[in-house]
Every structure is written in C-alpha cells, then in structure tokens.
Amino acid sequence: MVSRNKSAVSGEFDVWGFLLFSHVWTWVWWSIPILQGWHAFRVPGVVFLVVGGIGVTLGGIVMSWQVAGRAGLEDLWRRIIEPSRIPLLWSFVVLVLWPSLALVGAGTATLLGGATQSLSVDPIRTLLADPVGLVSTLLAIFLLGPLHEEIGWRGYWLDRLQLRWGALTSSIVLGVVWAAWHAPLFLMVGYFSSWDFSPEPAWFAFNIVVGSVLYTWVYNNTNRSVLAVILFHFVGNATGQLLDLSSVAQRYQSVATVLLAAGVVVWWGPKALRRDESRPLPDD
Template sequence: MTRRDTLVTRSGFDVWGFLLFSHGWTFAWWGVPILAGWHAFRFPGIVFLIVGGLGVTIGGVVMSWLVEGRTGLVDLWRRLIELRRIPTRWGLVVLFLWPALAVVGAAMAAVIDGQPQPIDAGPLLAVLADPIALVVTLVPIFLLGPFHEEIGWRGYWLDRLQLRWGALTASLVLGVAWALWHAPLFAMVGYFSSWDFAPDPLFFGYNVLVGAVLYTWLYNNTNRSVIGVILFHFVGNATGQLLEVTPQADLYETAVTTLVVVAVLVWWGPTDLRRDAPRPHPADDVTVEA
C-alpha cells in the first residue's frame, strides 16, 4: 500500500469520495432536465442524461488514480479486458442466470395463476432475425448502463467497501447507493414513461438491492473481473428488454431471485461470498482459477 493510499484510506476518502462523482456529478447534471421539464431522450435533455450518467465512470477512473496512482489504473484496465479471469462455470452464471430467473418467474405465473402467456419472446426473436436491428438494440443496452456503470460500482467502489466490511454489508451499502443513484430518473420526463410500463420505485429499488448481492458473489468468484460484471449487467438488462414478462411473472421472478440470494448467502457465506478461498483484495497477486 502506497503512502497516498494509506492516507486516503484512513480518512475514508477512498470510500466516500467516490460519491462526489457517482451522485454529486450525476445529480447536478440530471437536475437540469428535471427542473427544466425537458424530455430525457430529446435534445437537449438527452445530453444531460448521458453526461450525467458518466459520473459513475469518471468516479471509478479518477478515484482509482487518486487512491492507487498508475497501479490502480493498470489494475482497472486489466480487469476490464481479461476474460481469462472468469472460470467457465462462472461464465455460465454470467450468461444464463438472469434469463433462467425470468423463465422460472414466467413458469410460476403460468402454473400458479394460470396466465396463458406470462412471457413474450417476440422482441428477442425480432432482433435475432435482423442483424442490423440486433446491433442497434444490443450496443445501446451495453453502453448505456452496464459498461459505464460497472467501471465505477464494481471496478472501483466494491473493492474499497469490502476492505472495510464483509461481502454482504458491502453489497447492501453499494445496493442502496446504486438504487438511490437511479432515483432522479423517476422524476425525469419521458425516461421510465417510454417503457411499456413504468416500474414501481420501491420495487425497482428492492430488485437493485437484491441484485447487488449477486453481483458481489460473481465478482468475488471471478478474480475481481470487471468485464464479468459488465456482461452480467448487460445480460440482465437485455433479458428485461427482450423477454417481456407480465407484472405477475415479474413478481415471481423477484421472489425466486430473493431465494437464490438467500441460498448464496447460506452456501457461500456472507463474509466472502466465496467457498474455496477468502475473497480477493486489490493488493493481492490474484491467479486465475482453473
């Protein structure tokens, strides 16, 4: 640990300084279209929406440099590009957990409530049939959320939180901040109203909080892989947009997700969310799992 890292860690700036960017920067920019009544996806509102959303990204990069200097930036970059950090079995979690939860939720709605079509794969089949539509749909899903958010949330902040607390506590702290970060979007004209149905803020926040535990679980078992959690986030967002489920199926999906989180906590343990070894830390010389 460098002298600079020691000083900022003792002061707590390494943890709470990140919020100056993630919430300070973002809320300042997003507050403009909210107060002006501008539509989120029309000019000039969309400019403030995009630039404001970069607060998490900027925070991840700037704080990595402030806390660990060039070493922190190199470490962040390596975790962004090294797919070999992700063991095969965890790659399957990345690709299939969110779709599986959606399908199970829909199946429960069909069996318990007798819903004839609790899930609609039409949007997914439509983009798969059109390569241009596939690119136009998936690229924004990847860039506007998973890529830029995870550079900050898991690329930087989760490590600092886990240096102070166990994995569960760190996940819940991050989850609350992550949910609150989205809160201004509910007040922004045209953002959630552009969806087929706007989510309930409390329900949305609960899903973010529960999901944060699964992100930490994945992160701690993939050698702190940032690209791993980016892809996990991407698959989750793509599943929500391309596999449309009814509100009742969505409720069942959340219930099943909660049970999965409980199982993860019991089996992997709340302290590390990892069974075979203690969770990796930023200073560790982490080797890639087989």
C-alpha cells in the first residue's frame, strides 16, 4: 500500500471531481455540433464528438493521478492490460452474457407472443460479406464507447464510489450518471440513426442503470479488471448492433436483464457484488 497523495483533493472531490471531466468537458464539446446542427459522423461534427467523448478517459487518468500519483496510474494501466486477472469462468460470462440475454428476449417473444420475426441476423450477414466493413464496424464499436468510457467509469469512479457506499448503491449512482452523460447524443444529428439504433431516452436510461449492476458484478469478481469490463461493454454494444431484435424481443430482453440483476443482488447476496477488500486501492 502507498499513502494518499497529499496534494490531492480533500473531502469528496475524489468522487465528484471526476464529473468535471466526464460531464462538463464532454457536454461543452458536444454542445457545439448540437447547436450548429452538424452530423455526428461527418467533419467537423465527428471531431467534437470524439474529443468530447474522451472526457471520461481524461477523468479516469487525471483523477487516478490526483488521488494516488504514479501508483494510481500504474494500477490503472495494469488493470487494463492484464488478462490474468480474469478467472476462466468470468471470461465466459464476459463473452456470452449479452448475446445470451438477446437470444432469451427473442425466444420469449416467439414463444409467448407468437412473433415470426423476433430476431434477424441480416446485419451480421451483410458485414460478413464485407470483411473491411466488418472490421471497421467492430473497431468503431470498440473505440466509440467500451475502451474510452471504461477507463473512467469502472477504471476510476466505481472504486471511489464503493469506498463510500455499498456496491448496489454505487452501481445505481454510476448508472444514473452514466445514462445522463449520454443525453446530448439524442440531440446530435445522425448519432443513433447511423447505428440503425434509435432507442427511447427513458428506456435507454433504465437499461443502463440496470446494466450497471451487472458491470459491477463482473468488475468486482474479476479482481477489478478494467479489461474485463471493456470487453463486457464491447460485447454488449456489438450484440445490439449485429443482432436485430424486434421491439417486443427488446422488451423481453430488458425483462431478462432486470431479473438477472435482481438475482445477482438477492439470490447471491451482497458477496456477489462487493469489492474484494483483500486487494486494497492504491491510496487505501
């Protein structure tokens, strides 16, 4: 263990100071293409989209250094690059949970609702016929969300929240803040429509808050692995992009996700979510 960086923040700033980057930085940059009416994925709008989006990354890096100095940055880096932190069973969870929930949603829609087209794999077929398109799509999914967001959300902020509250409360707080961070994207021309994905804002926010519980579950059971939640985030986003669910199937998928999150909290109990106290944070 190392001592807390004395030049660092006092009081609650180690928690709320992160929002200066994740929300203030991001929203200032994103407000410009919104006000100008620029398309999210065309120049110059895409420049503001990308630069604004790295606010979460900057928050994770800057606040890790501010709170724990070089040890904090080294700890963050190790948790990003070390696959050995992830137990084999949890590797399986990371890779198959989101596709499984999508299939449960589609299957339930078919069985209970008599849907004839609850799931389409046309997006996958199209991309498999275009290897360059497949690689570029997967790379865009990876870079525009999982990689840069998780360095901040779980790489830094979740630990700070869990030092103050229980894992469930921390998950909900993070989920609400995470959902709010995305809000300007609904006002940005072409962002969601470019992904063939136009969610309802309230439903989108609800799913993020519920999903945040599962992210904490994965994170706390993979030795605080940022790599695990980056991959978990990537598989979730890729599943939503590559498996085209009907609106009814999406609802059933959300129900299945809620039930799983409830099972994590109730059936397995607090131990399923709590942080491993045997692995102290750099400034504990």
